[in-house]
Amino acid sequence: MRYFIELSYDGTDFHGWQTQPNGITVQACLDKALTTCFRQDIISLGCGRTDAGVHATQFYAHFDVFDLPEVTVVNSVTNVNSLLPYTIAIKRIFAVTNEAHARFDAIARAYKYHLHFEKDPFKINKSWLYKGELDFEKMNEAAQLLLNFTDFSCFSKSKTQTFTNNCKITQAGFEKIDGGLIFTIKADRFLRNMVRAIVGTLILVGKGDIDVLEVTQIIESKSRSKAGQSVPACGLYLVAVEYPFIQSRKN
Structure with missing residues (x-):
């Protein structure tokens, strides 16, 4: 069985x-x-x-x-x-x-990425310590652009075994928490390194290094070199996997 x-x-x-x-x-x-x-x-x-x-x-x-x-x-x-x-x-x-x-058989997956702004020994290996200012509103504005696309080659590692880089993102955005931010993203599937590359690109928007609309150009380029660097793995969590034959429950 x-x-x-x-x-x-x-x-x-x-x-x-x-x-x-x-x-x-x-x-x-x-x-x-x-x-x-x-x-x-x-x-x-x-x-x-x-x-x-x-x-x-x-x-x-x-x-x-x-x-x-x-x-x-x-x-x-x-x-x-x-x-x-x-x-x-x-x-x-x-x-x-x-x-x-x-x-x-999984029909959806959701990830969360945690980052904090002040040194905290209890967040070591559990969240990324980011030193700097970020524009919360602009990052969320850029995150919403992700919902308009399906080909996310620009956020994928090269030479993977996938046959397509198409994904359908249904949720993407940051929320403020005490001393930090949490980015949540949900899609039918994800590419290798995709979430960390997306967060790295949105961080560029938050820093002011690129404009919100440049995210559209990055996605349309389908080039990994155009997107931001991958953020550290320590802040990333797979938080939900959905199946048509399993009743979802809160964790």
Whole structure:
């Protein structure tokens, strides 16, 4: 049977989600815990790939288990958690159809990017310390331009394995919090490095280095070199993944 597993993790000490030859990853830790718990080789498949240092308050993966009762698998959350580091937490495990796919069945994803303006030891590796003034209104004005486009090649890493750079963004904007800002963006899919590149470009607007309307020119250029630098990974969180067969719930 196929199962979905919902988890969250602090990405600080991981080299991203996906298993790789060198470096500890979330997927490698999860697969080892599942394999140990269910006493069979298990390889999970995640809803996406987060880069090194990126966090997730909601992440889904699917995996297959053979010859075990469903009740045994879904009630194994505590056991799996005991086999994982404290930086990874399993929320639930539930059965799905054998055709369900954590990556391809997702219809929307949402990210948040946190930045703060004053030195704070409790935000190390959890938010980006930005030293300077930013024009909040202009950044939000520029963020709304994103909703008018679908090709975001200018915000994608080159030489990726994707067949298209088209995404449909349905939400994008900054909100003020005590001592900082949070940028929220939601789309049907995201490209490699896309959110961090978008925030870096909007920061240029906030600094006054480029005008709001130049964001349109950057997107239309489809050139990564025209956009801003990627902001640090520490402030980025995957916060929601939506599926047509999973009822959303607050985290």
